[in-house]
Amino acid sequence: MKKVRMRVNGRVQGVGFRFLTKMAADRLGICGIVRNEHDGAVYIEANGPEAALTDFINLIKASPSPSGRVDQCEISYDDSIKERTSFNVTY
Template sequence: MAAISLEVYGIVQGVGFRYTTKMLADQIGIVGKVENRNDGSVYIEAQGDSEKLSAFIDGIKASPTPAGRVDRVILNSIPETNYTRFNVTYL
């Protein structure tokens, strides 16, 4: 398993981005979390095998919600955690 974080910028708040991100993660088999940030971006932690993570990243870059638009994604490797599912968290 690998773990990554994604900082997603663009039109990603107020358009259902977190919920469609969860749907995408559940469909692919990714665990982790997604949350809004105060600066208007969305922060994601995702964990899974490399092939699934690659598909998840592609889905995020394409914006999982049709009402959103992803302008920039900052991707980093992070230590694995004990996620058992994908959660939408709140500020």
């Protein structure tokens, strides 16, 4: 089980990015959270099998929202991230 923290910048708020991130996570069996940040970024914590997590990261980098755009995606693997059993949009 791998755990990753992501901070995504670009056109990622107001375009369904969080909802479509959750749909992608559910489809791939990824657990975690996604939330908007006050500075316009989106924050994601995710855990899951390494291959599925790699697919998830690639989907996020390409923007799960057709009207979104990812300009920058900071990724860090961190085993101290809380392991979750579902994927949720938080506020």
